[in-house]
Amino acid sequence: MSSQANGVLQQMAARITKSVADFVPGLLAFVVVLALAVLIAAITRSLLRRFLRRIDFDKRVERWGFSELAEWSPANSPVRLMVSLAYWVIILVGILVGLSALDAAVTSVLVLRLLNYVPNVFAAILIVTVGFFLARFFARSVLISAVNMQVQSARLLSLGVKWLVMLLSGAMALQHLGIGGDLVQLSFAILFGGVVLALALAVGLGSKDMVSRSLERQAGKSAEEEEIAGRLRHL
């Protein structure tokens, strides 16, 4: 009996030793890959920081209208944000590559799922970026047009347009990322529909006199306005 027990113990020891022996090279490979990733990330961070400072990236971002980006960035510096982002992306890629070197089935599946998800992340970032540009463009267009038409609530209109476009692009980005599912779509539809209904009620009930006066003016300008407009020819 003692020899049986010894035999089982020896087998167990051998299995453990074999598992460790199988695992250690993978672990060593993971550590080497990770160390390499850290080194590459550090070099990239240094080079990218120098390049972005040389092209005055902070000022350019502000000129392009991304002043909010500066506020979100560490130390209000978009350069630091970009550099940190690049650094951690490289580290993350290094971890993923290292995990696959461990040659575990679970980690390979995890890596595969993560890599499949990455295009969705890029698409979502693209949608949000485009949405931001469009929101700013439309907001500015509405603001300038409303001011030139002497509409008193020009800023409010402009803000409304901006947030509407941002919300729309945010909802589209979340849909791409598969976050929230139908809930995001439904919420946006309810919000948008509610806003439109509220505006329609406000205009229809609250300012019907003003609207009818405005329409009368459009259809056939009042004599006073036409006289003033006719007297001042700008060209």
Added chain:
Amino acid sequence: MNTLTEETREQLSRIGTAQLVLGIPTFNNRETVGRIAEASLTALGNHVSSRSAVIVNADGASKDGTPELLRERIGEKAPLIQIRYPMYPVRRLSAPLAGVPGRQEAAVAIFQLAKQLGAGACAVLDAEVESVTEDWVDRLVSPVLDDGVDLVVPRYRRHKFDGMINSGIVSPFLRALYGKRLRQPMGADLSFSARLMDFYLGQDNANGDAPSLVDPWDTVPPIVNGFRVAQSFLGPRAVHPHEVSPELSETLRQVLTNVFESMGRTASFWQKVRGSENVPWFGPPPETDAGHADLNVKRMIDSFRQGCQDLTGIWNLVLPPATLLDLRRMLRLSDTAFCFQDAVWARTIYDFALGYHTRAIGRDHLLPAMTPLYWGWVASFVKELEDADAGEVEERLERLAGQFEVQKRYFISRWRWPDRFSP
């Protein structure tokens, strides 16, 4: 070159040569072309009867029978050649503020015929004008044929508060930049010498398959290329009213786009120009209607104030701190004390010109954003000169133009060092 029809070639060979070409670009101008025809015939019969002349009508495929009506009115009384100029979709969509859509292509087509006829001068009349008289032709072409002028720019008899974009922006701006005191550089009725027409024909597209790049109504290229420019007083200008008039912001955008584009193309020229010189006048002394005008100045000031409150975020991207401070001071003035100083106005125009050049913000936003500032200046101008006579108005505009010349140094500094020089 536009392809000539067989009929046109026969007409050309029958006519042979002509000293003078009277060009009439048309596009659906049935209501006014009759008046132009009468004035042209009278002019050719009386004022320029000693010169051989041909009327050239370049039409952009009118659908209201304009060429037919013109032919019917002119008949056999004067040589008439009618051609079709290419109307590109981009021209149809963006009609000019004066003249016919595709007027550049129309002018090139007229110049080509004028060259074939060996004409020494070509007067181009705006077919939308209802107030054209027979004197106009003589006043436009005589300086070219008799005095060696290359380009004659018109001066119209207008109310003192009409043409404020011209008086307050275009005229003083171009005077400061190019050194020529042109009172109304944006005329629609011009005359050209053979030399200048050759210049434009040389600039045109070689294959004629694309919209023309030249704009003969732009006075900058002749100035920059050393052509002799003169002004001629024509009289009142009444244009046939359009069904839909463009809004002020759109008018500002179109006008200033043309002006600032010319500015950008000729930077190396105007940076060397110092001061300005008189441009010769021809014809009778110019007149200005100084009658009373009932304008809503308060509304203009309110528009300026609203712009200061709501558009500061956009103006910040274009105007330096000193100008913004001046505008904030003006915001606090009462309606009675409201005044837009010439120096501030000149610097504002220069800042927007620089903003256009550097694309500080999208150009489609930049120029309409100027509208409240323009209203502020107009309000100040109207308040000051409400009871002024024509002489006082001209003196006032002369002082404004002088300030544009003084502030030019500021503009050049900002142009050369936009980041470093920002007062």
